[in-house]
Amino acid sequence: DVQEIWRKDHDHFLHPWTHFDSFKKDGSLIMAAAEGAYVYDASGKRYLDGIGGLWCVNIGYGRREIAEAISRQALQLAYFNPFVDTTNIPAAELAAKLAELAPGSLNHVFFTCGGSTANDTAVRLIQYYQSRRGKRDKVHVICRRDGYHGSTYLTGSMSGKPADRSPNLHFITDFVHHVSSPNVYRRPEGMSEEAFCDQLVAELEAKILELGADKVAAFFAEPVLGAGGVIVPPKGYHQKTRELCRKLDVIYVSDEVVTGFGRLGHFFASKDVFGIEPDIIICAKGLTSGYQPLGACIYSDAIHEVISAPDPDGWFTNGYTYSGHPIACAAGLANIELMEREDLCGHVREVGPYLMQQLNTLRDLPIVGDVRGHHFMMCVENVADPATKELFPDEVNIGKRIADHCERLGLIVRPIGALNIISPPLVLTRAQVDELVGILRQSIEATMKDLKA
Ligand code: PLP
Numbered sequence: 123d124v125q126e127i128w129r130k131d132h133d134h135f136l137h138p139w140t141h142f143d144s145f146k147k148d149g150s151l152i153m154a155a156a157e158g159a160y161v162y163d164a165s166g167k168r169y170l171d172g173i174g175g176l177w178c179v180n181i182g183y184g185r186r187e188i189a190e191a192i193s194r195q196a197l198q199l200a201y202f203n204p205f206v207d208t209t210n211i212p213a214a215e216l217a218a219k220l221a222e223l224a225p226g227s228l229n230h231v232f233f234t235c236g237g238s239t240a241n242d243t244a245v246r247l248i249q250y251y252q253s254r255r256g257k258r259d260k261v262h263v264i265c266r267r268d269g270y271h272g273s274t275y276l277t278g279s280m281s282g283k284p285a286d287r288s289p290n291l292h293f294i295t296d297f298v299h300h301v302s303s304p305n306v307y308r309r310p311e312g313m314s315e316e317a318f319c320d321q322l323v324a325e326l327e328a329k330i331l332e333l334g335a336d337k338v339a340a341f342f343a344e345p346v347l348g349a350g351g352v353i354v355p356p357k358g359y360h361q362k363t364r365e366l367c368r369k370l371d372v373i374y375v376s377d378e379v380v381t382g383f384g385r386l387g388h389f390f391a392s393k394d395v396f397g398i399e400p401d402i403i404i405c406a407k408g409l410t411s412g413y414q415p416l417g418a419c420i421y422s423d424a425i426h427e428v429i430s431a432p433d434p435d436g437w438f439t440n441g442y443t444y445s446g447h448p449i450a451c452a453a454g455l456a457n458i459e460l461m462e463r464e465d466l467c468g469h470v471r472e473v474g475p476y477l478m479q480q481l482n483t484l485r486d487l488p489i490v491g492d493v494r495g496h497h498f499m500m501c502v503e504n505v506a507d508p509a510t511k512e513l514f515p516d517e518v519n520i521g522k523r524i525a526d527h528c529e530r531l532g533l534i535v536r537p538i539g540a541l542n543i544i545s546p547p548l549v550l551t552r553a554q555v556d557e558l559v560g561i562l563r564q565s566i567e568a569t570m571k572d573l574k575a
Pocket residue numbers: 235236237238239241270271272273344348349377378379380406407417
């Protein structure tokens with residue numbers, strides 16, 4: 123009974139990121155089933171899932187192999203204490219597999235419950251590492267505005283989306299800092315992409331030197347910023363920031379929670395798309411395609427050598443009840459096996475350019491200001507005037523209005539401010555790209571009509 127579910131939901135389930143102004147006034151959309159790239163609500167209405175759950179259902183829904191791996195592991199060994207000197211087979215196997223897939227010397231894995239806890243762990247791991255090298259004051263962390271790294275106390279503070287920094291919440295500012303967003307579309311008027319890149323790199327260098335290179339522990343960067351607006355940094359940005367961090371002895375962390383596991387056509391984008399080898403890669407989401415909650419902090423031999431030496435002062439006191447959870451790791455292994463067997467990365471490299479090309483056809487609509495992203499991580503930015511890039515007033519809620527029309531017409535896209543995010547399951551076919559872009563066009567047109575009325 124849908125009314126009864128709505129009542130229970132409304133009275134008892136505080137949703138993540140709840141906006142109380144719009145909280146379930148007319149009942150939330152209840153998703154009840156899914157298959158491939160489609161989800162079905164409780165009334166049986168079908169939607170093409172243009173956001174892959176939340177950038178995570180990479181292999182698509184209803185995959186029997188994953189369900190069976192989960193069920194087998196649940197019967198075999200659902201759980202056991204992972205602390206210190208106990209392990210389980212799927213965790214060991216998955217750690218070795220990640221070490222094989224990750225670039226360079228990233229051969230060690232700390233498992234967590236998701237992306238936030240993986241970033242949180244990375245900060246603690248790096249601070250521990252710096253201290254063990256005798257650099258006790260090297261604790262500061264630099265992130266970017268528009269970056270998103272999670273929603274624990276620490277990672278919520280590392281995230282840099284201005285709209286998410288409510289004055290009614292508290293943020294850690296004594297050792298967490300931000301530099302500018304590498305948003306090419308919103309770069310200063312008249313500045314070339316190259317000059318913009320140099321300005322960003324100079325700003326990062328100035329920030330490190332202002333804090334003192336001997337005090338800065340790490341720089342955190344998503345290869346393509348996700349929730350902050352699918353921002354692909356200017357050409358050369360990754361190499362230059364990587365080089366700078368190496369020069370100033372700052373650990374470079376690539377947060378690949380969204381960009382990893384095929385979304386950009388490779389298991390990891392840092393090396394294979396952007397040509398850099400970070401010291402640490404963070405992943406979650408696509409690691410299990412959302413079938414189980416799991417995150418991982420994959421770190422280098424050099425870090426491991428330092429932290430694994432005998433510690434006369436104590437030990438690395440960090441870990442979760444569910445670190446290396448056997449069922450989640452079994453799901454991760456089955457997910458990777460399926461991705462490799464079906465060459466989903468290859469599929470993304472083949473269909474990704476088509477998705478980009480079709481989304482670009484929307485530029486003839488008078489409110490489409492920008493279409494950007496890479497392969498299966500895309501967004502459309504809607505503006506009041508593409509010539510000046512002027513935004514609609516906040517109260518127009520343009521992204522949400524368009525997403526509501528999409529929902530009515532059978533497509534899920536994610537609204538973030540003026541943007542509509544598109545991050546479909548990696549199994550999306552060309553025909554489904556056409557379906558997605560067709561509905562998005564109709565929805566933008568319907569929204570334009572509403573605004574004129
Ligand atoms: N890092 C990035 C880049 C993300 O996009 C997200 C979630 O969207 C996170 C970290 C946090 O992951 P989780 O929500 O699994 O804690």
